[in-house]
Amino acid sequence: MPNDKVQIFDTTLRDGEQVPGCKLDAKQKLIIAERLDFIGVDIIEAGFPVSSPGDFTSVSQIAKIVKNATVCGLTRAVEKDIEVAAEALKFAKTPRIHTGIGTSDSHIKYKFNASKDEVIERAKNAVAYAKKYVEDVEFYAEDAGRTDNAFLAKVCEAVIQSGATVLNIPDTTGYCLPEEYGKKIKYLKENVKGIDKVTISCHCHNDLGLATANSIAGVMHGARQIECTINGIGERAGNTALEEVVMILKQHPYLNLQTDINTKLLYDTSIMVREKMGMLVQPNKAIVGANAFAHSSGIHQDGVIKNRETYEIINPEDVGVTESAIVLTARSGRAALAYRAKKIGYELTKLQLDAAYRTFLQFADKQKEVIDEDLHVIMKKVNKISKIAIA
Numbered sequence: 001m002p003n004d005k006v007q008i009f010d011t012t013l014r015d016g017e018q019v020p021g022c023k024l025d026a027k028q029k030l031i032i033a034e035r036l037d038f039i040g041v042d043i044i045e046a047g048f049p050v051s052s053p054g055d056f057t058s059v060s061q062i063a064k065i066v067k068n069a070t071v072c073g074l075t076r077a078v079e080k081d082i083e084v085a086a087e088a089l090k091f092a093k094t095p096r097i098h099t100g101i102g103t104s105d106s107h108i109k110y111k112f113n114a115s116k117d118e119v120i121e122r123a124k125n126a127v128a129y130a131k132k133y134v135e136d137v138e139f140y141a142e143d144a145g146r147t148d149n150a151f152l153a154k155v156c157e158a159v160i161q162s163g164a165t166v167l168n169i170p171d172t173t174g175y176c177l178p179e180e181y182g183k184k185i186k187y188l189k190e191n192v193k194g195i196d197k198v199t200i201s202c203h204c205h206n207d208l209g210l211a212t213a214n215s216i217a218g219v220m221h222g223a224r225q226i227e228c229t230i231n232g233i234g235e236r237a238g239n240t241a242l243e244e245v246v247m248i249l250k251q252h253p254y255l256n257l258q259t260d261i262n263t264k265l266l267y268d269t270s271i272m273v274r275e276k277m278g279m280l281v282q283p284n285k286a287i288v289g290a291n292a293f294a295h296s297s298g299i300h301q302d303g304v305i306k307n308r309e310t311y312e313i314i315n316p317e318d319v320g321v322t323e324s325a326i327v328l329t330a331r332s333g334r335a336a337l338a339y340r341a342k343k344i345g346y347e348l349t350k351l352q353l354d355a356a357y358r359t360f361l362q363f364a365d366k367q368k369e370v371i372d373e374d375l376h377v378i379m380k381k382v383n384k385i386s387k388i389a390i391a
């Protein structure tokens with residue numbers, strides 16, 4: 001079976017940036033857009049041009065500088081939004097308008113107070129209107145996760161007829177289970193006329209911690225685009241994390257799904273986004289968290305020192321992390337202490353290691369972590385009794 005390409009649609013600058021505290025200025029957005037282009041993102045959602053003059057300007061500046069990726073602007077199913085997005089994207093090498101409307105019962109009733117037929121009409125008109133400006137039009141069925149599949153299929157068929165090139169099936173509220181979301185994509189593949197001419201996209205939120213799992217279920221059932229953000233930032237609990245889906249597909253080659261992301265740049269890109277946005281990443285965050293390649297319990301450390309693969313499924317260098325960290329705590333064993341001592345220049349004999357370990361435990365019981373400075377103090381003490389060789 002040939003490898004199938006999954007397009008990576010990054011929405012760090014739109015769904016990510018709309019989060020309180022994540023606001024970026026125009027220059028910061030340009031720097032991030034350039035980086036996203038450089039790491040191999042296929043589509044950059046640069047913003048929501050009608051939302052503010054500042055967003056319009058940055059979408060238009062991003063459209064001018066991006067070299068490889070498609071540049072996309074978000075709109076509602078409103079003509080004015082589409083006109084403004086088209087204007088902001090006019091210098092893009094490959095522009096895309098991303099338009100759409102809510103399709104769940106709750107959106108139709110409370111947001112629009114409309115009928116289902118009216119929603120279909122608005123969806124069709126928005127896509128047809130966007131097509132006047134650009135060839136590539138992505139349609140989002142907002143809250144598709146909670147939309148009845150038969151109605152969703154009807155909407156999808158209608159917008160394909162109007163010229164949509166990509167169908168975005170957002171789990172806007174992060175409600176779906178992976179099996180349910182995967183079945184939804186499968187249902188659309190099997191029941192929508194013309195579906196094979198378009199790309200199905202997954203856009204999953206993380207309210208139940210399932211955004212990544214749902215996106216993967218989506219591509220396993222036929223979707224070929226994932227919408228995601230660096231570090232998983234985004235509305236409420238966030239969006240699917242780019243680094244997670246990219247590494248899942250890389251680490252599971254038998255799925256025959258691949259992306260064009262240069263994974264060696266993932267860690268640096270994560271740091272860049274945290275610094276520019278001032279948004280910290282939890283230490284235990286998969287792939288890019290400070291502890292993602294850190295080992296602190298004695299049993300794990302002993303294994304990793306013998307062979308990294310005993311407790312690591314990813315080579316840290318593959319994501320741009322120079323090496324696994326052996327963190328010294330009260331749970332660490334002699335192997336870890338000898339390893340870290342050697343790293344700073346001390347080659348210990350078995351007896352010296354026993355002596356050092358006793359002193360080490362006194363330090364470790366008092367503090368969260370034993371650092372290199374402490375190790376020098378410990379080695380000085382041992383050295384007084386028995387001369388340590390320099391590694």
Ligand code: KIV
Pocket residue numbers: 015140141142143168170171172173203205
């Ligand atoms: O979560 C969502 O439904 C969205 C759409 C606007 C694509 O962000």
Ligand code: ZN
Pocket residue numbers: 015170172203205235
């Ligand atoms: Zn979203």
